[in-house]
Amino acid sequence: MTVLAADPYADLAARGRFLLGLNPLAKLAAPLPAMIALVFVRDLVTPLAFIGLAYAVLVAGARLTPRVVLLLLVALPAAVALLGFGMAVWADASRVDQSAVVLTIGPWTLYGGALVIGLATALRLAAIIALALIAGLTTTGPDLVRASVQQLRVPYRVGYTALAAFRFVPRFGHELDVIRQAHRVRGSHGGRGPFAAIARWWGYLVPLLAGAIRHAERVALAMDARAFGAHPDRTERHLVPWRARDTAFTVAFAAVSLVILWLLFPWAASPWAGFPWAGFPGAGFPWAAA
Template structure:
């Protein structure tokens, strides 16, 4: 009889960054979980690429609303999703927009509207427009990436690239094994911190005490990483990883008709938005 308590606790604690986290069980309305990962990447990719060259504010705002609609319908609504969509992204857009408004060259913007003036420095409305467009553009690109990021697991993405894109499994599963180190490092860092607290090592407050604590974490964390890498390498060698040009897949991630429909529909809506706003002008 084995004790699985610590393992279960560690898994629950780091499931948010665990590449092998189980798929989210959601209703059929949350359609994004049932789509192929490559479809969720291919659908917003053209819009993300074109938004880089957009300079107005209306076009990224429209794509931001489109991404919000897809996420609110297709992904299970959680507190984390609400915090990202309604707090983190808006605040980031405001901060980035204000920062770019301050950094914009006043001589290259519309100076017909003066927002405020401090001594010899003037903030023009044209600078605010540039900052707002930049903040909305970056927020729209991030929101579009969340369509795949919030509904896809690491193993499914690797399996899809191997099965549909014919990426060599040696590359895909090696990258997945490397990504699996992230939750492992988090778990080992928690164990090291608890051990230091129990022993009363590197106590105190202030920057020097914090630096001493973090320096004390480095050596045991690196030793644990080396041990874990050796175990992973031995396990892969024992299973003859890379000995054959292909391998049998236990879990199939197929490309279905609904994946094609989703990609074509998203491309069509994106094209309509770009045509409607046409942010590049005709001159």
């Protein structure tokens, strides 16, 4: 595979944001074992440890905008609290009726064991999301496609077709804005109310679909004119290599994940042994069904 240009991301790791200089596949592979292990975890401490690990890696290795910081520090904890309480409400009371009573409203009782089950489930989901953000916040779609073609040997016909489809998304947004402005200029806004909104969107859909078909036709003609797919390999303009630091990051992250599981997984119930709900069914078995 021929390379015409040097890697444009080669010096990003030297700028203090090492995640931006890593291969996208490394950022996907490193947290994958932890994400799989979290499916089988049922305690509170293990997902909290993985959330802390993901946050530490993001703070040290990514450029976090105020919006992302707000997401990590406010939105994600709020979602955990809301989801945890919601799942606690729907927990089977017969499984946790030996734990402490937290709230009683008429005939309905909320037990501490139900809160633990709900929070454990919510924290697992939050930990998986936090680990996925390591790649999601520092990787672009084109780089992921290029890395898949170069390292995973995905056929470039498949990879760059997906890349062309990915490029359609911002174009559709622009065309939708143009269509909306044209409707406003013509006064065909359709009034107010839910039915008017549905009518407006239907009016947007037909010209947007027609524009998508025209754009796809132009892209297909351009690819045919350049003999795309006629050869087994193609010349790469940008190289996304796999370096030693990618291997080091993947191995180090997997090792830290293994240490967290080794230290916390067998002792998941011990931090809560002094609480009244520590004896709810399954507390000693982190792999028991929540």
